Amino acid sequence: MGQPGLNRRQLLAAAGGLAVAGSFGFAALGTGADALAAGARTRVRYWNLFQGGDGANQVAMVDAFRDGHPDIAVKDSTLAWGGPYYTKLAMAAAGNRAPDLGVMHQGRIPGFAPGRLLDPWDVNLLAEYGVREADFNPVLWQRGIVDGELYALPLDIHVQLNFYRKDVCEKAGLLDTAGRLPAAGSTDEWFDILEAAKGQLKKGQQTLGLHANDQNFCWWFFVAFYQQLGGTYFDDDHTTVTFDTDKATQVLEFLRKHVTDGYVTVGEADGEAFLAGSPFTWEGNWSVPYFNGEKVEYGAQPLPPVFGTPATHAESHSFVLPHQADRGGDADEGAYRLAAYMVTHATTWANGGHVPAYLPTFKDPAYLKLAPQDEYSRPAMDHQANEPHIWFAGSTGVLAQRVGPIVAASNLGSATPDAAARRMKSALAQLLAMKNPMDGRTAAQELKGAGA
Amino acid sequence: MSTLAHAGTLPPRTAVAADSARARWGRRFQHGGWFVAPFFVLYGLFVVLPVVRGLYLSFTDANISGDHTGFVGLDNYREALKDDLVWDSLWHSVQFTLYVVPVIVVAALLMALIAHHTVHFKWLWRLCFFAPFLLPSAVIGNLWWWLFQPTNGMVNHVLGLDTPWLTQKSTAMLAVVVATLWWTVGFSFLLYLAALQNIPHHLYEAAELDGANAFQRMLHITVPNLRNITGLVFALQILASLQVFDQAVVMYQFTPGPEESTRTFVQYTLEQGFTSYRVGYASAISFILFIIVAAVALGRMWLLRNREEVATR
Numbered sequence: 001m002g003q004p005g006l007n008r009r010q011l012l013a014a015a016g017g018l019a020v021a022g023s024f025g026f027a028a029l030g031t032g033a034d035a036l037a038a039g040a041r042t043r044v045r046y047w048n049l050f051q052g053g054d055g056a057n058q059v060a061m062v063d064a065f066r067d068g069h070p071d072i073a074v075k076d077s078t079l080a081w082g083g084p085y086y087t088k089l090a091m092a093a094a095g096n097r098a099p100d101l102g103v104m105h106q107g108r109i110p111g112f113a114p115g116r117l118l119d120p121w122d123v124n125l126l127a128e129y130g131v132r133e134a135d136f137n138p139v140l141w142q143r144g145i146v147d148g149e150l151y152a153l154p155l156d157i158h159v160q161l162n163f164y165r166k167d168v169c170e171k172a173g174l175l176d177t178a179g180r181l182p183a184a185g186s187t188d189e190w191f192d193i194l195e196a197a198k199g200q201l202k203k204g205q206q207t208l209g210l211h212a213n214d215q216n217f218c219w220w221f222f223v224a225f226y227q228q229l230g231g232t233y234f235d236d237d238h239t240t241v242t243f244d245t246d247k248a249t250q251v252l253e254f255l256r257k258h259v260t261d262g263y264v265t266v267g268e269a270d271g272e273a274f275l276a277g278s279p280f281t282w283e284g285n286w287s288v289p290y291f292n293g294e295k296v297e298y299g300a301q302p303l304p305p306v307f308g309t310p311a312t313h314a315e316s317h318s319f320v321l322p323h324q325a326d327r328g329g330d331a332d333e334g335a336y337r338l339a340a341y342m343v344t345h346a347t348t349w350a351n352g353g354h355v356p357a358y359l360p361t362f363k364d365p366a367y368l369k370l371a372p373q374d375e376y377s378r379p380a381m382d383h384q385a386n387e388p389h390i391w392f393a394g395s396t397g398v399l400a401q402r403v404g405p406i407v408a409a410s411n412l413g414s415a416t417p418d419a420a421a422r423r424m425k426s427a428l429a430q431l432l433a434m435k436n437p438m439d440g441r442t443a444a445q446e447l448k449g450a451g452a
Numbered sequence: 453m454s455t456l457a458h459a460g461t462l463p464p465r466t467a468v469a470a471d472s473a474r475a476r477w478g479r480r481f482q483h484g485g486w487f488v489a490p491f492f493v494l495y496g497l498f499v500v501l502p503v504v505r506g507l508y509l510s511f512t513d514a515n516i517s518g519d520h521t522g523f524v525g526l527d528n529y530r531e532a533l534k535d536d537l538v539w540d541s542l543w544h545s546v547q548f549t550l551y552v553v554p555v556i557v558v559a560a561l562l563m564a565l566i567a568h569h570t571v572h573f574k575w576l577w578r579l580c581f582f583a584p585f586l587l588p589s590a591v592i593g594n595l596w597w598w599l600f601q602p603t604n605g606m607v608n609h610v611l612g613l614d615t616p617w618l619t620q621k622s623t624a625m626l627a628v629v630v631a632t633l634w635w636t637v638g639f640s641f642l643l644y645l646a647a648l649q650n651i652p653h654h655l656y657e658a659a660e661l662d663g664a665n666a667f668q669r670m671l672h673i674t675v676p677n678l679r680n681i682t683g684l685v686f687a688l689q690i691l692a693s694l695q696v697f698d699q700a701v702v703m704y705q706f707t708p709g710p711e712e713s714t715r716t717f718v719q720y721t722l723e724q725g726f727t728s729y730r731v732g733y734a735s736a737i738s739f740i741l742f743i744i745v746a747a748v749a750l751g752r753m754w755l756l757r758n759r760e761e762v763a764t765r
Contacts, residue, residue: 083706087516087726094517117517204603213619215707267602267619398728409711414621437515437729440522 041073044334045099047089047322049081053289054352061348065341072334082216082396086112089322093117098322101335106143106316107387107394109152110446113438119321120149125333129340137381140316140357143389147449152318155343156354158285159380160220160313162304166297168279172196180375184304187254194263197279207263209270209281210255212411215404216396218255220313221282221303222407225251227385228307233428234388238443241428245421252410252417254306259411266412274298285380288353288372300372302380314384315395316357319343355381390443391436402427503742510735516726528736538737540712541720542744544625548700548716549693551629556689557682560637564644565674578645585638593702596631600703618703621713628700628714635699636692640685647681648674687752694745697722717741 050058055078062076077099079085086108092098094117104112112118123133133141136154144152164181174196176182184190198207211217229247234240258264265273274281275294281287282303291298302312319339321327342349346356347367355377361367368374387393387400403424410420435442510528514521532538567577584592599606600617608614617627651674659669697718700709708715715723718741725734 083727090516090729094519113517116519213710265602265616267616269601396727401723401727405708405712412620412710414711435513437513437731438517438519440513 041071042330042334043073043075044101044331044338046074046076046101046335046338047085047092047099048076048078048103049085050103050317050352051078051081052286053293054286054354057289057349057352061342061345062338064345064348065338068341069337072337074334074338086396090117093323096323096325098324100321100324100331101339102320102322103155103317104152104320105395106140106152106154106318107389108397109144109146109318109320109394110389111391111394111397111436111438112320114146114149114151116438117323118151119323119327120151121153121321122336123150125336126153126340129337130344131340135359137357137359139384143316143386144318152316152320153339153343154357155317155319156346156349156357157314157316157381157384158354159376159384160217160224160282160303161285161287161300161376161380162302163274163281163283163287163291163298163300165274165277165279166299168197168200168277171200172279180299181301183301183310184306185308187257187306190304190306191257191261194258194280198263200279202277205276206265206268206273206278207280208258209268209273209278209283210258210264210411211270211282212255212259212264212266213408215408216400217282218407218411219400219404221255222248222251222403223387224303224311224313224385225254225307227311228305228309230309234390234432234443238390238432238447241425241432243425243428245418245425248421248424249418250307252407252420255407256411256413256417259413285353285355285373285376289351298372300376302376302383305383310379310383311385312380312383314380314386317354350377391438391446392431392434392443399431402431506735507739509732510739512732513730514732514735516729516731518731521732524732528733529740531733532737532740535737537712537715537720538717538740541715541717542741544713544715545694545696545717547625548629548632548696549690551625552632552693552696553686553689555629555633556637556640557685559633560640560644560685561678561682563637563641564648567641567645568648581641582638584635587635589635589698590702592631592635593699596627596634596699597703597705600627619710621711624704624709624713628696628703631699631703632693632696640689643681643685644678647678651677683752683756687749690748691745694741694748 046062048058058078059076062074066072066074079088086104089098089102089104090112109118114120126132131153137157140154140157141150144150144154162181166175166179169175169181170179174181174193181193184193194207201207210221226247229244229250231244231247231251232242235242259266270278270281271283271287271290274283275291275296285300288300302310305311319342321332321335324332343358346358346361347364347370350356350361350367350370350373353373355373356362356367362378387397390399392398393400406415406420406423406427409415410417415423432443436446439446509521511523511525512521513524513528563577563581567574567581570577587595597618600608602608602614602616602619605617607617615623617623655673655677656669659673664672695718696716700714700716701719701722704714708719717737721734721738721741724730724737
């Protein structure tokens with residue numbers, strides 16, 4: 001004792017001790033603050049993937065829910081959408097750390113292990129909070145059901161649209177008396193429209209934003225036009241590939257022509273080009289708030305029915321209950337109330353560009369006044385082109401990952417459309433033979449309910 | 453306290469020699485073991501255990517939730533050998549390595565020579581060459597994504613081109629290579645700079661007195677003295693480049709690039725594990741990469757050992 005070295009050691013020990021104690025203190029403060037925020041209220045953890053124009057709208061709705069439900073503390077987390085989101089959700093559910101409520105694309109439900117990674121909705125409890133099947137788009141409601149139980153409570157559909165700038169189209173003489181673009185009924189009509197609009201452009205501007213090299217968009221556009229031709233992917237038993245390479249070639253040729261005829265600049269940032277004067281862009285309806293924020297006169301219609309039958313690609317955001325071993329109690333009930341609030345306040349949600357799944361919305365005068373939603377909502381809802389209902393499909397799923405790049409290769413010219421169509425078919429055959437890693441069964445076995 | 457007491461009671465030298473090897477080891481551990489123990493514990497927990505677990509999973513059909521871990525023997529490996537995408541993505545990683553490694557070695561050496569021989573603003577050269585290395589890969593990916601944009605990107609602006617770098621197959625990998633060079637050359641530069649500073653100055657003085665010009669001094673003194681460090685830079689770059697992943701993934705926004713031309717081996721592993729949820733299969737293909745990387749490292753060791761044998765003969 002008394003030696004300088006020892007003093008220094010003591011000092012260091014004391015400092016270290018303080019640091020450790022301090023961090024515990026902060027940790028305690030953290031939980032204390034949480035407790036303060038939550039009070040004695042129910043805490044509902046809610047994960048979503050709304051980052052775009054619909055993201056701010058989502059946050060406003062959650063805030064409104066908080067105001068109306070002071071007994072529920074919502075802890076919402078917005079995560080990066082796509083593959084990473086589903087990885088996190090799957091791992092959280094598998095590790096029993098799942099949030100009380102989550103959002104998923106409905107197309108991903110069959111592959112997401114209902115019963116193991118997802119818990120079914122209690123339809124009676126939903127009804128208590130004013131959510132009844134009769135009020136929903138029947139197709140969407142049915143697609144959320146697996147083995148007789150509802151796993152996905154539909155919030156909306158989101159569709160791919162043909163956004164058009166009214167200033168350019170008017171100069172090109174393309175608008176009707178109501179100031180809207182008539183839908184093109186054939187590929188010739190569509191390319192005539194593009195040609196007319198192109199005449200109004202400055203050098204270097206593209207006519208149409210097509211996401212020609214994006215694997216997800218490529219696949220979505222393919223789905224839309226392939227369905228316009230009445231194309232199918234698999235038979236009802238999920239044992240045979242029914243993919244029609246002739247029809248697929250027709251679609252791929254149509255998409256490719258946009259690039260070869262110079263209407264599309266591959267790799268151009270589509271939304272920004274549209275705002276900068278490019279007359280058309282094919283984008284998701286989530287771009288509506290983004291475009292509304294700028295002073296641009298524009299309209300939005302479903303993708304043109306160039307092959308006769310109207311159909312535009314659609315996916316649905318749905319609420320799910322990620323699996324919890326001890327699901328139930330106040331937090332679970334809070335999750336039901338939050339989900340019920342979101343799906344029934346669909347007019348507010350529709351501000352974000354999405355088409356509500358909750359049918360009474362279509363009678364709401366406030367909703368009917370929304371533009372350009374009034375132009376596309378009804379036809380889009382009536383002519384949905386969905387990915388096949390199978391475990392490897394759904395937004396940003398394995399199917400898009402496998403066949404999207406093939407469509408892009410055709411768009412960019414490194415594969416001929418007919419070779420690309422054949423490659424798509426063989427990729428579909430491989431996927432159909434594959435086992436769902438979640439349950440060890442092929443799509444056909446899943447359909448029959450056969451054991452692993 | 454204890455070490456001091458121990459030092460005071462050290463046995464005489466003769467007794468130490470008679471000590472059994474085991475006792476010596478025990479004493480050594482007493483002295484140094486506790487200092488390295490944390491490393492071994494962490495290394496075991498976060499490297500050895502996961503590797504062993506990964507090896508086990510590669511023989512199962514485990515999915516991401518840990519379910520369905522049926523033993524499938526060598527099925528995953530058999531499937532991987534027949535999987536075109538395994539070979540494609542492996543080729544992309546090798547392609548990247550072939551592009552990057554020689555350029556990095558030459559560029560790093562040139563940069564080190566500049567920074568070493570410059571008289572003014574030495575610190576500025578060093579800072580400029582090394583600074584990019586400190587940036588995270590996500591920043592690099594996004595930064596170069598913007599720089600390579602066709603109409604408003606700086607690369608085309610400076611070169612006076614309108615090349616769609618990121619969207620055509622012929623330039624897509626090149627874009628990743630350029631971004632990587634800019635980002636990582638600083639590390640090799642630093643190794644070279646340190647090696648340059650270690651070459652005894654009197655060698656240059658003697659050569660100068662003998663009338664050697666700058667080129668001869670470089671050829672006969674600098675380059676031979678840098679041989680070991682060049683070998684090291686080569687080896688480290690090959691091992692790192694074969695595992696290329698993050699910058700490509702960020703630049704191509706989690707897609708496999710135009711016509712799937714930038715999907716690297718690690719990216720394919722990630723796709724299998726985290727998009728397709730096939731953790732067993734992903735483990736198997738990651739072990740294939742492990743074997744390749746280990747073979748490269750062992751091959752280098754074997755080559756060097758041969759060289760040493762030749763030198764001592």
